Structures are given as C-alpha cells and as structure tokens.
Amino acid sequence: MTVGIxxxxxxxxxxxxxxxxxxxxxxxxxxxxDAPAGRVAPLLHGDFTDRRLLTRLGRQCEVVTFDWExxxxxxxxxxxxxxxxxxxxxxxxxxxxxxxxxEKRLFERLGVPTTRWRAVSSRAQLTRAIDAxxxxxxLKTRRFGYDGKGQAVLRVPADAERAWRALGTVPLLxxxxxxxxxxxxxxxxxxxxxxxxIYPLCGNVHGAGVLRLTCAPFGPARWQRLAARYLTRLLRxxxxxxxxxxxxxVRDGRLIANEMAPRVHNSGHWTIEGAATSQFENHxxxxxxxxxxxxxxxxxxxxINLIGQMPALRDALAVEGVxxxxxxxxxxxxxxxxxxxxxxxxxxxxDARARRLxxxxxxxxxxx
Amino acid sequence: MTVGIxxxxxxxxxxxxxxxxxxxxxxxxxxxxDAPAGRVAPLLHGDFTDRRLLTRLGRQCEVVTFDWExxxxxxxxxxxxxxxxxxxxxxxxxxxxxxxxxEKRLFERLGVPTTRWRAVSSRAQLTRAIDAxxxxxxLKTRRFGYDGKGQAVLRVPADAERAWRALGTVPLLxxxxxxxxxxxxxxxxxxxxxxxxIYPLCGNVHGAGVLRLTCAPFGPARWQRLAARYLTRLLRxxxxxxxxxxxxxVRDGRLIANEMAPRVHNSGHWTIEGAATSQFENHxxxxxxxxxxxxxxxxxxxxINLIGQMPALRDALAVEGVxxxxxxxxxxxxxxxxxxxxxxxxxxxxDARARRLxxxxxxxxxxx
Numbered sequence: 011m012t013v014g015i016x017x018x019x020x021x022x023x024x025x026x027x028x029x030x031x032x033x034x035x036x037x038x039x040x041x042x043x044d045a046p047a048g049r050v051a052p053l054l055h056g057d058f059t060d061r062r063l064l065t066r067l068g069r070q071c072e073v074v075t076f077d078w079e080x081x082x083x084x085x086x087x088x089x090x091x092x093x094x095x096x097x098x099x100x101x102x103x104x105x106x107x108x109x110x111x112x113e114k115r116l117f118e119r120l121g122v123p124t125t126r127w128r129a130v131s132s133r134a135q136l137t138r139a140i141d142a143x144x145x146x147x148x149l150k151t152r153r154f155g156y157d158g159k160g161q162a163v164l165r166v167p168a169d170a171e172r173a174w175r176a177l178g179t180v181p182l183l184x185x186x187x188x189x190x191x192x193x194x195x196x197x198x199x200x201x202x203x204x205x206x207x208i209y210p211l212c213g214n215v216h217g218a219g220v221l222r223l224t225c226a227p228f229g230p231a232r233w234q235r236l237a238a239r240y241l242t243r244l245l246r247x248x249x250x251x252x253x254x255x256x257x258x259x260v261r262d263g264r265l266i267a268n269e270m271a272p273r274v275h276n277s278g279h280w281t282i283e284g285a286a287t288s289q290f291e292n293h294x295x296x297x298x299x300x301x302x303x304x305x306x307x308x309x310x311x312x313x314i315n316l317i318g319q320m321p322a323l324r325d326a327l328a329v330e331g332v333x334x335x336x337x338x339x340x341x342x343x344x345x346x347x348x349x350x351x352x353x354x355x356x357x358x359x360x361d362a363r364a365r366r367l368x369x370x371x372x373x374x375x376x377x378x
Numbered sequence: 379m380t381v382g383i384x385x386x387x388x389x390x391x392x393x394x395x396x397x398x399x400x401x402x403x404x405x406x407x408x409x410x411x412d413a414p415a416g417r418v419a420p421l422l423h424g425d426f427t428d429r430r431l432l433t434r435l436g437r438q439c440e441v442v443t444f445d446w447e448x449x450x451x452x453x454x455x456x457x458x459x460x461x462x463x464x465x466x467x468x469x470x471x472x473x474x475x476x477x478x479x480x481e482k483r484l485f486e487r488l489g490v491p492t493t494r495w496r497a498v499s500s501r502a503q504l505t506r507a508i509d510a511x512x513x514x515x516x517l518k519t520r521r522f523g524y525d526g527k528g529q530a531v532l533r534v535p536a537d538a539e540r541a542w543r544a545l546g547t548v549p550l551l552x553x554x555x556x557x558x559x560x561x562x563x564x565x566x567x568x569x570x571x572x573x574x575x576i577y578p579l580c581g582n583v584h585g586a587g588v589l590r591l592t593c594a595p596f597g598p599a600r601w602q603r604l605a606a607r608y609l610t611r612l613l614r615x616x617x618x619x620x621x622x623x624x625x626x627x628v629r630d631g632r633l634i635a636n637e638m639a640p641r642v643h644n645s646g647h648w649t650i651e652g653a654a655t656s657q658f659e660n661h662x663x664x665x666x667x668x669x670x671x672x673x674x675x676x677x678x679x680x681x682i683n684l685i686g687q688m689p690a691l692r693d694a695l696a697v698e699g700v701x702x703x704x705x706x707x708x709x710x711x712x713x714x715x716x717x718x719x720x721x722x723x724x725x726x727x728x729d730a731r732a733r734r735l736x737x738x739x740x741x742x743x744x745x746x
Contacts, residue, residue, distance in 0.1 A: 023398070030395055030418050032691065033704025033716070050398050050418060286699060301696040308676075323400065328669040331654060336401025348401070 012037055013294065014071035014095060015047060016058060016085065020337035020346065021077035021274050022047030024282070028290035034298075039067055046337040047077070058085050068092025073297050075099070075252060079107050079271050080154050098202070098297035099252040103272040106248075110152050110183045110269070117267045120247055122240040124267040125259075130182040133174050139184035140170060146187035149173045151180050161219065163187070188266055190259035192378045194229060195277040196237035197255045199292045200245040202299035207292055208238045209285060209305045212277040213378040214257070220344065222375045223368065224277045224313040225360065226284065229260070236265045244270060253278070253293040276315065276346070283333045284311030284353045309353040312364035314373065316348040321371060326350065329367070380405055381662065382439035382463060383415060384426060384453065388705040388714065389445035389642050390415035392650070396658035402666075407435055414705040415445070426453050436460025441665050443467070443620060447475050447639050448522050466570070466665035467620040471640040474616075478520045478551045478637070485635045488615055490608040492635040493627070498550040501542050507552035508538060514555040517541045519548050529587065531555070556634055558627035560746045562597060563645040564605035565623045567660045568613040570667035575660060576606045577653060577673045580645040581746040582625070588712065590743045591736065592645045592681040593728065594652065597628070604633045612638060621646070621661040644683065644714070651701045652679030652721045677721040680732035682741065684716040689739060694718065697735070 011034055015022040018040035026036040026047055036051035043055050056063045058081055067074055068089040073096045076086070083105050086097045106112045110127075117124040128139035130149065140147060145167065151160035162173035164184075193216065198208035213228030214221055227234075241256050248254075255275035258265040278289035287295075287303025295302050319341035320326075326334050336348045352367070354360040361377045368375060379402055383390040386408035394404040394415055404419035411423050424431045426449055435442055436457040441464045444454070451473050454465050474480045478495075485492040496507035498517065508515060513535065519528035530541035532552075561584065566576035581596030582589055595602075609624050616622075623643035626633040646657035655663075655671025663670050687709035688694075694702050704716045720735065722728040729745045736743060 027395060027398055030391070030706075031701070031703045032695075033688065033706055035417060035706070049403060050394075295695060300692055303695065304698055320401065324668055327400075327663060327671065330672055333399070334401075335399045338398075338401055338403070 011035065011298070012071045013297075014039070014067040014074035014089070015051075016067070016074060016076040016081045016089075017078035018042070018045035018047035018051075018053055019077050020046045020339070023050055023337060024279070024290045024335070025075070025077065025274065025293065026051040028282075028288055029294045032291070032294065034294065037067060037070055039063055044340070046339055049338050058082055061088055064088040065092050068095045071095045073098050075293070075297055076104070077273060079104065079273060083108070099250055099254065099272045100248050103248040103250055103254065107270050107272050108153055110150060113270060114183070116244075116247070120240075120243040122243060122256075122267045123264060125185045125188055127183050127185045130184050133178065136170055136174055136182070136184060140164065140167070143184060143186045148185045148187060149177055150183050150185065151177055152183055153180070159219070188259045188261055190261050190266075192229075192260045193257065193268070194233060194237065194260055194265070195255055195257045195275065196241045197253060197275055197278040197281075197289055198238070198241045198245060199253050199289075199296040199302055200250045201296040201302055202251045205302050206242065206245060207302035207305045208241060209278065209281060209289065210234065210307045211237055212280070214277050215375045215378055217373070217375050218344070220315070220317060220346070221276045222315055222317070222373055223364065223377070224280055225357075225364065225378060226280050226311050227307050228378070232263070233260065233265060240265065240267065252297045253289050277313075279335070279349050280311035280313040280351050280353075281305075282335070283351050284308055309355055310357045310360035311351055311353045312360050312367075313349055313351045314364065314367055314371065315346055316350065316371070317346060318343050320348050329370075331363075332367070379403065379666070380439045381665075382407070382435045382442035382457075383419075384435070384442060384444040384449045384457075385446035386410070386413035386415035386419075386421055387445050388414045388707070391418055391705060392647070392658045392703070393443070393445065393642065393661065394419040396650075396656055397662045400659070400662065402662065405435060405438055407431055412708070414707055417706050426450055429456055432456040433460050436463045439463045441466050443661070443665055444472070445641060447472065447641060451476070467618055467622065467640045468616050471616040471618055471622065475638055475640045476521055478518055481638060482551070484612075484615070488608075488611040490611060490624075490635045491632060493553045493556055495551050495553045498552045501546065504538055504542055504550070504552060508532065508535070511552060511554045516553045516555055517545055518551050518553065519545055520551055521548070527587070556627045556629055558629050558634075560597075560628045561625065561636075562601060562605065562628055562633070563623055563625045563643065564609045565621060565643055565646040565649075565657055566606070566609045566613060566673075567621050567657075567664040567670055568618045569664040569670055570619045573670050574610065574613060575670035575673045576609060577646065577649060577657065578602065578675045579605055580648070582645050583743045583746055585741070585743050586712070588683065588685060588714070589644045590683055590685070590741055591732065591745070592648055593725075593732065593746060594648050594679050595675050596746070600631070601628065601633060608633065608635065620665045621657050645681075647703070647717050648679035648681040648719050648721075649673075650703070651719050652676055677723055678725045678728035679719055679721045680728050680735075681717055681719045682732065682735055682739065683714055684718065684739070685714060686711050688716050697738075699731075700735070
C-alpha cells in the first residue's frame, strides 16, 4: 500500500519513518530536490501545481495526504481526477484552514471561543477595525501565513500605516491582541471509521513566531476537557480523517482558539518517544481506516526545536536520554532543522532537563 | 554522512530507520531487487561479490557495515580498497563468526564456556566424535549456518549415517547436545572510542531453529553479570566496533556460549520500543564513534517474530500497545516477515500479554 504525500518536508519525512514499520510505502511530491522526506522516500520532483505529477501521485497511491497547510486546494482536486487515491484529511478542512476568515467563522459557528476579529481589505477598514477592537492588535494576511510570517503587531496608532504598507496588497484580517497566560495545542485523530483519539494537551512557547518548546502533558484536566471538546466539534464537522491540531491562547482559565492546522503538528513531535503511539503513526492509521493507537503519555516530555543549525551530533548525543531528530536540511537562519525530545518520569524532572538543554542550546525561552 | 550496508534485509532496514533521525543517509547493496532495506534507502542492486558495486559502496560511504553474517570476507576487503570507507564491525570478528571451529576456539581461548565439540571432515571422524561426546549431539556445517539451517540432531547411532549423507560434503563440527534450561542472549556495543554499552539479558525461545519469542530483561542479575563479562572479553579481543551478540544455553545456572553474531540481532528488536536507545541506533553510534546511548529497559518487553506471513494489519493494530514491524517482505513459509513488541510495566503483565498474543497468532511456544 502506497501513501502519497504532497510536500516532502520534515513532517512528510516523519510520516514515512512512522509508516515503514507498518509495511507502508510512500511517494512524495515537492519542488525541492533535497526536501527532507525525499531522502527517505521516493520523490516526484516538481511544482505542487504540476498536473502530470499530480496525476501520477493520484494513480500510484491508495491515499494522498499533505504535510503543508498551504498546498493549493486545486492541486488536491487534480489528484482526485486520477480516480484512484482518496485525499485525506478532507480538502474542505484544508481550505478552511487556509483562509483565516473562514477559519474564524467556523470557530464561531461551532461555538469554539476565538479572538475578536475584523476582515480588512482597505486602509479605511483597518482604521475601523482598530477603532472597534482597540490596540494592541495583530494584522494578518488571510492566506499563506505560518510560523509568524505575514503578520504585524500593532501597538500604537502609528503602527497601522507601517503594517498596512507591509501587508496591504492582499486581503487581511485584524485581530485583538490576547495577553495570554500561556499557549496550548490539542492534537487528535479521527479515523475514516469515525473512531477518535485525542492526545494530552501540549504547552507551547514561541519565539519570534516560531515554536521553540513544547511540554506535554500540560495544564489542568479542565483545559484538556475543554480543548478536546472543541477539537471534537471540528473533527465531527468535517467528518475529518487524519490528525487535526488546534492552537489556543489560555487567558484566565479560558481557551481561545488561535488557529487550526489540518495535519500533524510541530507541537506533537514529542509523541514519537513520549506517547504510546506517535501522531505520525496515528495520522496514517486514521487515513487508512486502521484502528487508532493509544494516545496516552509515557511520561513527561519536552520537545525543543532546533532552529537555524543542528548542534554537533557528538554533543547532542552525549546528553543521556536525548532523542535527536535531524531533518537532513541545510542550515539557514530561522529554519527548523531538527528537534530533540526528552521523556522524564515527573514534570519536575522534565522541566529541569528542559531548562538545562535550553541553556546549553542558548535558546532564550522559559519553561511555561 | 552516508553509511553503507552490505545486505538490505530487515536488519539493514531497521538500521536505516534508526539512522535517519540522526541525519544519516544510507546506501545498501543486495542481490534482491525487492530487499526490505531497499524500500527505505537507496539500493545498489547486485551480487555481494560485484567488485564494481563494492567499490562504489566504498567510495560513497564514510563507513560500511553489514546486516548478514555470511557476507564474504573478500567483499569487505574489496570495499577497503576504495580507500575511503572503514568497515565496522571489524572483518576479523565477521571471519571468526563465519567459522564455527574458529568461533569455538576463540570462546575457549577467552575463557567463555562453550559446548564440547569436535571438527568433523570424514565419516570416520564423525564416529570418533560421537564416541567422544556421546549422543544426543548436533552435527553442523562449519560455515553458512543460520536459523537452524545446516544442522542435524543425532539422537541414536543410526542417525549418524543419515546426517552424514545430508551434510557430509562440507567441513562439519559435532557438538554435544546441551539439555538447556533456557536460552539467553546478550547484546552490547563497543564504540570506536572504546566506550561500552551492554543491554539487559534477553530470554529467547526458538521453534524449528527460528527465534520465536524474546523476553527482556530476563533472568537473575548473576546471569546478566556473567553474560556481560563474556561479551566484554569478545568486544575487547576484537577491539570491536558496533553491536555484538552472543547466544548462550543456560544449564544449572551456568552460561554456555552457543554462538556469536557480529551484528544487530533478532533477539534485540525489543530495544526499539523497550530500551532507552535501540540496538540499531547504538550500532550506528558505535561505528561512527558517537557517544553510546543508554541501554536500560523502559519496562518489560516481549518480542514475537512473525513467521511466514503477516497477520492482517487491522487485527494486529487493534490490540492496544502492540508495536508492529512489517519488513515489507513477500509471504513464504518459515520466513521472518515481521515482528511485534509489547512493553509492560511488570514482567507478569508482559508474560500475560505475550501469552495471549502467542495464542492469537497460533504460535506454539511457551513463555520461558
């Protein structure tokens, strides 16, 4: 059985590595010849809109998934025209996640608390949005945002003009700034059979818009229940198949949805060593209609992203219990090139380990 | 960094899957176009004696290892003539393991207790060997034995003639039959830096010469100490690099070495989920001179080999906590096509799980 992956980044790579033990084969499509998943699985090298390659993917695979939320919806539709591969997760979920306005409306419709927002497509609308929601706020592109890209924080009225000049060429949305206590995410799978499996809540710390640290399990049981309830609404709404992730701000014990990602998620990388079944394996099980694996945590995990360049392999492996994941990418400032995970028997031991590792790696973030 | 693997079986496959997260690349050589490792890593398809391919492997890789103990020593020597790749584990250890007589002599020289034996290269020598060691006994080919192949058990005098006719065309060895209480193996790594790391003892059950079940950790601390001492002598003798495995019979609390394998071993597959660092990762760390990972057990593991054909994926994954490993091989009677592992908090829970799984799979072996 061959699973197609549109996009051959680190998520595709870890999907393939999780799928091989299940006896699955993989075929990726990516415009980068040296894409991370292309080093562990066959790669169709070409543009995401290359009809010939999309048709090949659709013909050679039983099911096609994607490892990037900005894959053109039209590309996935083109794959279905090969009349073989199913697309999973559903295209509708991808489409909703690609448009921040559609996403916000969906959250509201399903009773998932989210930040207040206004669509902005003119300078005048931006002024009205700031009047309505106040400052500070965040101006975001409706589409193609990830890892803090396509965003500008507005703190004082004068910031509006600068932000408009930077982003105003495309449809935007203005959101209130939530002075959050912490950020969490919930990751869960729904299988083609309707079976659900939801992971323990993740506590996330970002730096410069990029995830730096995830600790899991995280937070009180009440947060877990709330997050799982909201996630379940979304999974059911889409008759979703695969892993879906929702990120929340936590403010005074309330969960406020920030965004969703219709895919395995960086904040779930700890599940490779830290959960009974990894998010990658459960994504594959879910899209293939196989029984889902247990999502329980095996201990207390911390996952630290390695940004820009990998530490020396020798140094990283010298630290007992560190599980290293090198994505095989070239170094580049701000780029996610790998991550490491530690699993400890207690949250206290985990936090102590994470603190030392963050210091060693000179990552300036604090344990949540 | 590219690691070459001579042989692209399931051991090579699991080596590659363990090495990708470390950022390593792999290149395999195997005469089978559909070899298991060739589905997860680039494959040079050709004979183990193909000089052109061996040279390519030697030029493209920093280090070359092997996943099969019957790789011709001359092939590994040919690789070194490319003047780039090191061979690891050392060729001398492979050579010793390929010749049962050399292996027995080495055990004796290093004070590792082993079965009594006689070299047999004529019918008359066989008679003298039986006179000396008695019956029952086992007649084995000196070379190219694995999984019970090239062996005949002699129970009564009349068996000698039959066994001689079946095997007598090649050099042989006659060994006393050890009525063992159980079978164990010890797996350990020595790094190019001289660092040692030894896993908890494995309790093994064979059926028709093929490993069916491994439970680990296994046996009293005294066995662990004895086995580790013997293994360490062998590791130091060869200035070994990589994983080395020694199998023992246990009889009245004594460990009697049966054979060694200069490679990752089937009885160590439980370490993928059941140990802090898998044997595959530690083999790679050892041959690359990287710090070795912790070998401690994370619980009580049972590994069951899947022989002949894989169970239905759906059924296997429906059992909570089962980690499935499908080698991507075609079904064939007696063939190792995969394995599954469970890790439980206690030995008792592990044994209960294993008993149920063995019954479900209709594997007729008993928990040791």
